[in-house]
Amino acid sequence: MSRPGRLRPRSLRSRLVLIAGLLATGAVALCQLAGLVVLRSWLTDQVDERLAGFRPPPGMYEDLADGSLSHRAPDVLPSDYRVFFYSPRGDLLKDALGRTSPAGPTLPDRAADLGLSDGRPATVPADGGDGADWRVLASSGPGQVRSVVALPLDTVDGATAKLLWFGVGLGTLAAGGVVLLGNAAVRLGLRPLTRVERTAEHITAGDLELNVPVADADTEVGRLGLALNTMLDRLRSALRRAEDSERRMRRFMADAGHELRTPLTAIQGFAELLVDQPGMTGGRRREAHSRIVHNADRMSRLVDDLFLLAKLGHAPVRRRERVDLLSLCADAIAGTAVRHPDRHIGLQPLGGPGTGADSGTGPDHGPGPDHDHEEDDGGQDLDVVEALGDGHQLAQILGNLLSNACAHTPAGSRVVVRVGAARAGGETGGTDRPGRVGAGRPMPYGAAVCVVEVADDGPGIAPDDARHVFSRFYRAGPRDPDRVAGSGLGLAIASAIAEAHDGRLELDGRPGGGCVFRLLLPAVG
Known part of the structure; x- marks a missing residue:
């Protein structure tokens, strides 16, 4: 029954x-x-x-x-x-x-x-x-x-x-x-509803790019179709984001494994050499020990950088306070001068001589903390520029930018740091334009921003390399063949910190005309 x-x-x-x-x-x-x-x-x-x-x-x-x-x-x-x-x-x-x-x-x-x-x-x-x-x-x-x-x-x-x-x-x-x-x-x-049903069956079968046909948006079936299309667009966007995230994660893990394998292999090789040849001379033994320490330090710094990137991607900036960008720039210049004593790095206001995306030049500035608030050309006082953020992390951005400029330019190249306040635009930065590469979302046109530029008059960077300069583990190749290449995480870390501060890191460059790396942060209201 x-x-x-x-x-x-x-x-x-x-x-x-x-x-x-x-x-x-x-x-x-x-x-x-x-x-x-x-x-x-x-x-x-x-x-x-x-x-x-x-x-x-x-x-x-x-x-x-x-x-x-x-x-x-x-x-x-x-x-x-x-x-x-x-x-x-x-x-x-x-x-x-x-x-x-x-x-x-x-x-x-x-x-x-x-x-x-x-x-x-x-x-x-x-x-x-x-x-x-x-x-x-x-x-x-x-x-x-x-x-x-x-x-x-x-x-x-x-x-x-x-x-x-x-x-x-x-x-x-x-x-x-x-x-x-x-x-x-x-x-x-019910023919429109039947078409919706058939489209849903095709989507269920795997054709995820289909949309529900909407003949008349003023009908119930039309409004249902619009709602389904909106839902499908969001689902496709979520799937694409998940696929991109998985693809980036796989590439990141492969790159991290490759980068860690090099120092680890060196450490293992020298350690095995010390074990297999106990009677080697003292000089060779010291050299092996030195290589082990050097590669261990390199691997430690790489692991720290990876940990910092992971933390920046999932945790917001916990400490936000007023930070004097001019003092940070002076300290970063002093720290870089200690590591690169043969470099002359200048400090100028944003509107000083040579300002511009393509100039990349500035007057010489001797290393040392005694030039914090003076321009080296003309004795003009520099205005204090303040932004909200974590001073330690912002100092890390400046240190990475200066180290990058010193590492990828010839010994006689000049580097200048410019600090000031401006409005976001095509010339001052913060917005996209041809020839500019940015990490982070563009800022509203005309928004008040704090700007720090690190410019050099080196050979510049090729457009193909410029497009990937903020990617993790990307290296355009050292300019000095005797210099050991870095891990390719410095600019990636700098851009991640800038984005965590609601800011933007960008590059204006021209092959043969130098580079200008620009940090932009929202101005303090």
């Missing part, structure tokens, strides 16, 4: 057709029933009017008194009238006026049992239960004689029956027409 829930139509189209068919059939049935009731009432009123307007022939009551009623012809009455009389004693007289066929109404033998009020028509069944009902009207005559005038309701019943069968046939045709035409209309109306 099937459960009742399985008998219901499962598809929306079948439900709509069934509901429309039931509603149409019900509406037709109600209309036919109301018409049937009105028609029968109207026909019955017509019969009542005929009964009320009928009067027995003159002399009828006198004939009844002298007993000559039975000798009158039965066709003295018009049409199909029947007239019955009750004697003054209340007995029903057997002789009635009118035709003898068909059978007349069922009347009691005594007037007391008649149950009819004078002047008020009533319906009684036919005599013997066969035939149509009769409509009767009782009245009182002279000499306490009561008469009952009757008319058959066969015409009323016939008309009602014909109307009933006509209604049944019409209702059946209407139900069938609604089912057939309604099915076609519902199929046509």
Whole structure:
């Protein structure tokens, strides 16, 4: 035995057709029933009017008194009238006026049992239960004689029956027409929803680039299609981000493994050399120990850089305070001068001589902390520029930029650091333009920013290398063949710190004309 829930139509189209068919059939049935009731009432009123307007022939009551009623012809009455009389004693007289066929109404033998009020028509069944009902009207005559005038309701019943069968046939045709035409209309109306269904099936099968067709955005199906397309766009974007993240992670792990393998292999090789050759000379032993320490230090710094990158990618800047960028630049210059004593690094205001993305030049500036707030060309005082952030991390950006400039330019190249406040734009930085590479989102045009530029007049960087200069483990190749290449994480770390401070790190460069690395931070309001 099937459960009742399985008998219901499962598809929306079948439900709509069934509901429309039931509603149409019900509406037709109600209309036919109301018409049937009105028609029968109207026909019955017509019969009542005929009964009320009928009067027995003159002399009828006198004939009844002298007993000559039975000798009158039965066709003295018009049409199909029947007239019955009750004697003054209340007995029903057997002789009635009118035709003898068909059978007349069922009347009691005594007037007391008649149950009819004078002047008020009533319906009684036919005599013997066969035939149509009769409509009767009782009245009182002279000499306490009561008469009952009757008319058959066969015409009323016939008309009602014909109307009933006509209604049944019409209702059946209407139900069938609604089912057939309604099915076609519902199929046509649900065609956009069917297209949505088919598109969803293709998407489920793996075609993720499809969109739901939207014919009219003002309809329910159109709004559903727009909502589904928005959801699909977000899902595709999330999938692409997940795929990009996984691809970057795999590349990052491969690069990290490759970078760590080099010092680890060196450490292992020199350690095995010390074990396999215990009788080597003291000089070679010291050299092996020195190589082990050097590669261990390199691997330690690489692991620290990787840890810092991972922390910057998942944790916001915890400490934000006012940081004097001018003092940070002076300290970074002093620290770089200790590591590169042969370098002359200048400190200038942002609008000083040689300012510009392509100039990359500046006056010489001797190393040392005693030039913190003075420009070396003209003695012009430098304005204090403050930004919100972590001073230690911002100092790391400046140190990485200066170390990068010293590592990738010839020994005689000049390096200048410029500090100032400006508005974000094509010339001052912060926005994208041809020839500029940026790490981080562009800043709103005209926004107040703090700017630190590290410019050099070296050979510059090729456009192909410039596009990847902020990528992890990317190295354009050392300019000095005797210099050991770095890990390729310095600029990646600097750009990650800048982004963590809601800032931007960018490069303006031209082959043969030097490079300008620019740090931009939101100005303190």
